Amino acid sequence: MPFPAPFQQYSLGEAYDEMFASVGEPRPHFQALFDRLRELPMAELRRRKQTADQTFLHQGITFTLAGRDEGMERIIPHDLLPRIITGEEWAVIESGLTQRIFALNEFLGDIYTDGHILNDKIVPRDIIFSCRHFRREMRGVQVPRGVYVTVVGTDLIRTPAGEFVVLEDNLRVPSGVSYMLTSRQVMKRAFPDLFQTCDVRPIDHYGQALLATLREQAPNNRSNPTVVLLSPGVYNAAYFEHSYLARQMGVQLVEGRDLAVHDNIVHMRTTGGLRRVDVIYRRIDDDFIDPLSFRPDSILGIPGLFNAYRTGNVTLANAIGSGVADDKALFAYVPRIIRYYTGMDPILENVETMLCSNKAERQHVLENLDKLVVKAVGESGGFGMLIGPHSSAREREEFRAMIEADPRNYVAQPTVSLSTAPCFVDGSGVEPRHVDLRPYILHGEKTTIVPGALTRVALRKGSLVVNSSQGGGSKDTWVLN
Amino acid sequence: MDMLSRVADSLYWMSRYLERAEHMARVLDVYVSEQLEEYSGAGDRRWRSVVDSLGLEAPSSVNEGNVGYWLAFDIANRSSIVACIMSARDNARNVREQISSEMWEHLNRLFHQVRAASLTEDWSADQHAFLTEVKDGAHLFQGITDSTMNHGEGWHFIQLGRFIERAVSVSSVVDVHFRDHMPADDGEHHEGVDLLKSCTAFEAYCKVYTAELKPLRISEFLLLNHEFPHSVCFAVDQVEVALRALPQSADRRIGGKALRLAGKLKATLTYGQIDEIMTTGLHAFLAEIDRQCNEIHVALHQIYIEYPIESAIEV
Numbered sequence: 001m002p003f004p005a006p007f008q009q010y011s012l013g014e015a016y017d018e019m020f021a022s023v024g025e026p027r028p029h030f031q032a033l034f035d036r037l038r039e040l041p042m043a044e045l046r047r048r049k050q051t052a053d054q055t056f057l058h059q060g061i062t063f064t065l066a067g068r069d070e071g072m073e074r075i076i077p078h079d080l081l082p083r084i085i086t087g088e089e090w091a092v093i094e095s096g097l098t099q100r101i102f103a104l105n106e107f108l109g110d111i112y113t114d115g116h117i118l119n120d121k122i123v124p125r126d127i128i129f130s131c132r133h134f135r136r137e138m139r140g141v142q143v144p145r146g147v148y149v150t151v152v153g154t155d156l157i158r159t160p161a162g163e164f165v166v167l168e169d170n171l172r173v174p175s176g177v178s179y180m181l182t183s184r185q186v187m188k189r190a191f192p193d194l195f196q197t198c199d200v201r202p203i204d205h206y207g208q209a210l211l212a213t214l215r216e217q218a219p220n221n222r223s224n225p226t227v228v229l230l231s232p233g234v235y236n237a238a239y240f241e242h243s244y245l246a247r248q249m250g251v252q253l254v255e256g257r258d259l260a261v262h263d264n265i266v267h268m269r270t271t272g273g274l275r276r277v278d279v280i281y282r283r284i285d286d287d288f289i290d291p292l293s294f295r296p297d298s299i300l301g302i303p304g305l306f307n308a309y310r311t312g313n314v315t316l317a318n319a320i321g322s323g324v325a326d327d328k329a330l331f332a333y334v335p336r337i338i339r340y341y342t343g344m345d346p347i348l349e350n351v352e353t354m355l356c357s358n359k360a361e362r363q364h365v366l367e368n369l370d371k372l373v374v375k376a377v378g379e380s381g382g383f384g385m386l387i388g389p390h391s392s393a394r395e396r397e398e399f400r401a402m403i404e405a406d407p408r409n410y411v412a413q414p415t416v417s418l419s420t421a422p423c424f425v426d427g428s429g430v431e432p433r434h435v436d437l438r439p440y441i442l443h444g445e446k447t448t449i450v451p452g453a454l455t456r457v458a459l460r461k462g463s464l465v466v467n468s469s470q471g472g473g474s475k476d477t478w479v480l481n
Numbered sequence: 482m483d484m485l486s487r488v489a490d491s492l493y494w495m496s497r498y499l500e501r502a503e504h505m506a507r508v509l510d511v512y513v514s515e516q517l518e519e520y521s522g523a524g525d526r527r528w529r530s531v532v533d534s535l536g537l538e539a540p541s542s543v544n545e546g547n548v549g550y551w552l553a554f555d556i557a558n559r560s561s562i563v564a565c566i567m568s569a570r571d572n573a574r575n576v577r578e579q580i581s582s583e584m585w586e587h588l589n590r591l592f593h594q595v596r597a598a599s600l601t602e603d604w605s606a607d608q609h610a611f612l613t614e615v616k617d618g619a620h621l622f623q624g625i626t627d628s629t630m631n632h633g634e635g636w637h638f639i640q641l642g643r644f645i646e647r648a649v650s651v652s653s654v655v656d657v658h659f660r661d662h663m664p665a666d667d668g669e670h671h672e673g674v675d676l677l678k679s680c681t682a683f684e685a686y687c688k689v690y691t692a693e694l695k696p697l698r699i700s701e702f703l704l705l706n707h708e709f710p711h712s713v714c715f716a717v718d719q720v721e722v723a724l725r726a727l728p729q730s731a732d733r734r735i736g737g738k739a740l741r742l743a744g745k746l747k748a749t750l751t752y753g754q755i756d757e758i759m760t761t762g763l764h765a766f767l768a769e770i771d772r773q774c775n776e777i778h779v780a781l782h783q784i785y786i787e788y789p790i791e792s793a794i795e796v
Contacts, residue, residue: 057593058586058589058590059582059585059586233575234571234574234575239574240577243577243578244578246578247577247578250482252482252483252485253578254485255487257487258485258486258487260790262790267790268483268485269485269486269487269788269790270483270484270485270486271483271484271485271486271489271634271727271728271785271786272483272484272728274790275483
């Protein structure tokens with residue numbers, strides 16, 4: 001049976017397709033969407049797409065393009081069709097991520113105190129101490145309840161065999177959760193009928209869950225703690241998200257200039273005078289958070305904050321120095337880290353990762369630059385990356401030189417064919433595009449993962465790059481009961 | 482929840498910029514429609530008077546032909562209508578989580594509309610439609626604000642921005658009008674109509690004094706009327722009400738300063754007599770109002786926004 005309208009342009013390749021098991025045969029959990037799309041005329045789909053885009057624009061769910069006219073904002077490209085995950089698939093993801101975050105948190109506590117995992121030679125010392133995000137200032141600092149990472153976004157991809165594997169962890173200031181939440185609101189308006197037939201699990205309680213997790217970590221168990229969200233300010237690309245989350249939680253959205261440290265106590269400046277602050281959900285990188293302790297040229301930070309933190313008068317989420325655990329070179333060791341702290345095998349596998357600092361692996365990487373994806377370890381957002389099969393000879397030579405000059409700074413992974421999901425393409429109908437999956441994990445007393453995620457989609461045909469800074473878009477993700 | 486000083490500041494300026502955009506749109510609309518009737522010659526004096534009444538100084542490149550563009554569309558002019566709406570919206574963006582979604586969405590939409598108009602349309606294309614869009618947009622925002630936001634502290638800062646701006650801009654229009662049209666009890670009064678219209682006051686005036694236009698009554702109405710929302714007296718009353726509603730500062734030295742200044746100004750306007758004011762000099766009287774409004778503005782910032790840390794540490 002061939003693909004019916006509006007799927008005439010659909011094709012199945014080597015990648016796993018989220019919707020179709022074979023040509024014209026949708027997987028059971030996509031059946032309802034399949035049926036609905038066959039009924040809807042193209043004009044109606046286009047109308048819904050326009051309504052959704054308008055909603056994003058009018059709610060200000062936008063980002064500003066760097067260097068362009070300040071007034072011109074773009075919406076994050078959004079695909080109209082949901083990506084659907086079954087309850088069974090989700091259960092595996094949930095338990096795998098819970099295990100992974102537990103282990104990474106233990107790992108951080110260990111390397112900043114006794115360093116057992118280093119003494120036991122499971123992870124080499126030099127990989128820790130050469131990491132740009134390792135903060136020696138954190139040695140011996142007691143963090144409340146031993147929680148280093150509170151909010152994590154982990155990127156998963158689906159292999160051609162249909163297994164979810166981990167591509168990378170984001171333990172510093174992961175963003176995108178607001179797109180998960182707002183795109184759900186928009187989708188409820190675009191496909192109200194489908195929501196009912198599909199039995200989609202709700203995600204609206206993310207704000208409450210985040211607030212509860214943050215409050216738990218107040219210093220010295222202070223009752224009724226004051227939580228604030230610290231943002232770099234309105235010109236930050238993720239400002240919409242900061243403001244949105246502050247509203248969802250009902251907490252103050254502060255900037256560095258709203259806070260002042262006096263006698264190692266953090267205060268915020270209000271119209272009624274100064275108020276003490278207990279927990280800071282910070283969306284500013286370590287480097288910029290305190291000009292007295294870290295980068296002195298930072299104007300976003302709060303002078304004296306780190307001392308107040310070290311004294312135990314204020315909690316920062318995530319902890320300073322947690323970025324060492326999402327270093328791309330350390331990534332290769334995460335399965336070993338999980339076994340070390342849990343005594344169990346990882347539930348979610350890693351994408352295979354080769355370290356250029358290792359001589360044999362480096363040799364292999366340099367011989368296969370045209371087949372591999374090479375990444376600089378400290379970069380994110382799709383920057384500092386070579387995608388071998390799509391690269392030119394000149395780019396490969398540049399990377400060869402950079403790898404040889406600083407092997408510690410590079411890792412390589414096989415070019416993984418991300419799974420494909422159906423996307424609405426105006427003018428042609430529904431076509432497959434490559435997607436990944438970023439669930440958001442809240443870690444505290446217990447681990448909470450709201451049943452949803454940001455599905456990032458490479459909107460250009462055939463492209464494997466899903467980063468929003470590089471032409472990626474987003475999709476709503478439905479986890480079914 | 483306590484309000485951040487920075488948030489109070491942004492709410493104040495958001496509202497003040499939008500009030501300014503609305504006022505400019507009204508003054509410009511009156512000028513534009515009057516242009517259609519005017520015979521050539523008086524033009525140069527007239528547009529300069531408009532610029533003066535808005536408290537602006539035009540660069541030498543501005544002339545009768547492009548003054549409308551400069552006042553409405555030109556974002557190089559930080560006081561143009563589009564620039565004011567942009568500033569209002571930037572301030573709102575800073576405090577998105579403090580205002581209602583309806584307020585933000587409306588202001589953001591208004592911004593996108595005027596910005597698109599200023600980029601794609603020729604200023605001379607449909608001036609009246611554009612200015613109406615701005616006026617309606619500002620009125621609607623005010624209504625949305627009043628009906629969707631808690632009438633708490635933040636709302637009072639919004640009121641303060643709106644009414645301090647209104648007091649200053651109405652007294653400035655009146656000042657320039659009587660500078661350029663010496664009050665006389667007879668003669669042509671279409672300038673008087675224009676003055677009233679630029680404060681949305683023509684119909685309201687007629688209900689009080691009939692359509693008989695006398696300069697003394699016009700100035701009395703715009704300065705001292707208690708009931709008309711665009712009179713200086715009304716605006717100052719609202720400023721005083723809002724200040725009274727704000728939490729009193731712990732710092733006694735400056736705590737009551739803004740309220741005291743507003744009370745004093747209110748008394749001047751409440752007990753002022755128009756013939757006395759005219760005798761002693763309207764210009765001096767209006768300059769004094771302007772100065773006192775500015776003092777209130779400064780005191781407000783000292784008390785709530787830019788206070789020194791040392792004096793405010795909780796004990």
